[in-house]
Amino acid sequence: MSRGRVLITTAYLFPGGEVDRMLQSAGFETTFSKYQDRLRTGEKLTDAVADVDAIIAGTDAFTAEVIQAAPRLRVFGRCGVGYDNIDVAAATASGVAVTFTPGANRGSVSELVLGQMINLARMLPQNIAAVRAGGWEQRSGRELAGSTLGIVGLGSIGKTVATAAIALGMTVVAFDPFLDEALIETSGVRPMSLEGLLTAADFVSLHIFLDDSTRDLIDRKALALMKPGSFLINTARGEVVDEEALADAIESGHLGGAALDVVRQEPLPADSRLRQFDNVIVTAHIGAATVEARSRSSVMAAKQVIALLDGEPTPEHLVNADYLTAAGALTERKA
Numbered sequence: 053m054s055r056g057r058v059l060i061t062t063a064y065l066f067p068g069g070e071v072d073r074m075l076q077s078a079g080f081e082t083t084f085s086k087y088q089d090r091l092r093t094g095e096k097l098t099d100a101v102a103d104v105d106a107i108i109a110g111t112d113a114f115t116a117e118v119i120q121a122a123p124r125l126r127v128f129g130r131c132g133v134g135y136d137n138i139d140v141a142a143a144t145a146s147g148v149a150v151t152f153t154p155g156a157n158r159g160s161v162s163e164l165v166l167g168q169m170i171n172l173a174r175m176l177p178q179n180i181a182a183v184r185a186g187g188w189e190q191r192s193g194r195e196l197a198g199s200t201l202g203i204v205g206l207g208s209i210g211k212t213v214a215t216a217a218i219a220l221g222m223t224v225v226a227f228d229p230f231l232d233e234a235l236i237e238t239s240g241v242r243p244m245s246l247e248g249l250l251t252a253a254d255f256v257s258l259h260i261f262l263d264d265s266t267r268d269l270i271d272r273k274a275l276a277l278m279k280p281g282s283f284l285i286n287t288a289r290g291e292v293v294d295e296e297a298l299a300d301a302i303e304s305g306h307l308g309g310a311a312l313d314v315v316r317q318e319p320l321p322a323d324s325r326l327r328q329f330d331n332v333i334v335t336a337h338i339g340a341a342t343v344e345a346r347s348r349s350s351v352m353a354a355k356q357v358i359a360l361l362d363g364e365p366t367p368e369h370l371v372n373a374d375y376l377t378a379a380g381a382l383t384e385r386k387a
């Protein structure tokens with residue numbers, strides 16, 4: 053007999069895969085509902101969640117409306133670090149635990165950042181396009197060694213990027229209001245104000261969570277402070293950058309280029325100005341899209357979902373410990 057139903061919306065998970073097998077052998081039924089499938093069939097997310105006990109969540113928007121349409125729901129296992137697509141307050145109010153998978157993808161995102169710094173500094177996309185078109189360009193790029201990397205958000209991914217950049221001979225400065233002082237003493241990273249970092253860095257790389265304190269953090273004023281010819285790399289969330297101001301800064305030649313793995317509207321609209329520039333590299337939110345990170349992240353999410361459905365109230369990576377208060381109140385009300 054089934055012990056409950058788990059909905060899986062993470063696009064890269066599939067029936068018969070590792071996570072499906074884990075859930076089924078723990079006694080749970082699984083249903084897969086992907087955004088692309090729903091787009092094709094017209095099924096709504098509110099319909100898909102109606103009879104589920106848990107959700108292994110991709111990047112779909114789990115709004116208050118969707119959460120309220122899921123009366124049996126007890127836990128979200130978000131496959132990833134950013135859980136800004138889940139209305140955590142609504143989940144908490146409904147007694148639903150929200151778990152996530154910190155650290156599972158830091159290596160993959162950091163490697164993408166390193167690759168994008170080299171792409172930007174050596175103008176690789178432009179060079180490849182020119183050769184493909186029959187040309188043979190030899191413009192001068194820049195070395196990473198000796199240049200300054202400014203990291204905004206020195207958390208799990210930011211620290212991994214910092215370590216690799218220092219190994220390459222870069223000077224690393226960081227802005228983080230909750231800076232780990234012990235780390236600063238041992239890592240060789242220099243703490244700075246955001247303004248100081250923007251004016252000092254040849255590369256600015258964003259590694260912050262999206263919330264009200266970081267939305268539009270890199271606005272027109274911040275972009276104007278950036279060093280002429282410097283580069284912006286965003287693998288955090290699109291909403292932390294003012295994209296119109298960024299397009300202006302690229303068009304005017306103030307910035308040397310940008311690499312954006314995340315944009316405000318994903319997929320990037322066909323008419324976005326960001327498509328016009330050969331020194332703006334937009335990738336399709338692939339920071340964590342490696343076999344290794346996906347496996348680590350989804351197995352971690354599934355383990356936490358199973359633990360919670362098995363009655364362990366506080367799995368390791370719980371976003372909303374206060375869900376228990378509401379869950380208790382709801383149980384009492386039902387009893």
Ligand SMILES: NC(=O)c1ccc[n+]([C@@H]2O[C@H](COP(=O)([O-])OP(=O)(O)OC[C@H]3O[C@@H](n4cnc5c(N)ncnc54)[C@H](O)[C@@H]3O)[C@@H](O)[C@H]2O)c1
Nearest residue numbers: 133134205206207208209228230259260261287288339340
């Ligand atoms: N592109 C991708 O595929 C991908 C994959 C994983 C994570 N991400 C994004 O990367 C972000 C960072 O991930 P992480 O694992 O390093 O998270 P983390 O929580 O370990 O680190 C975030 C850091 O930002 C700092 N911070 C908070 N507010 C700040 C502010 N106003 N200014 C500067 N710093 C601030 C925190 O103190 C923390 O050190 C995630 O929140 C997610 O949005 C993207």
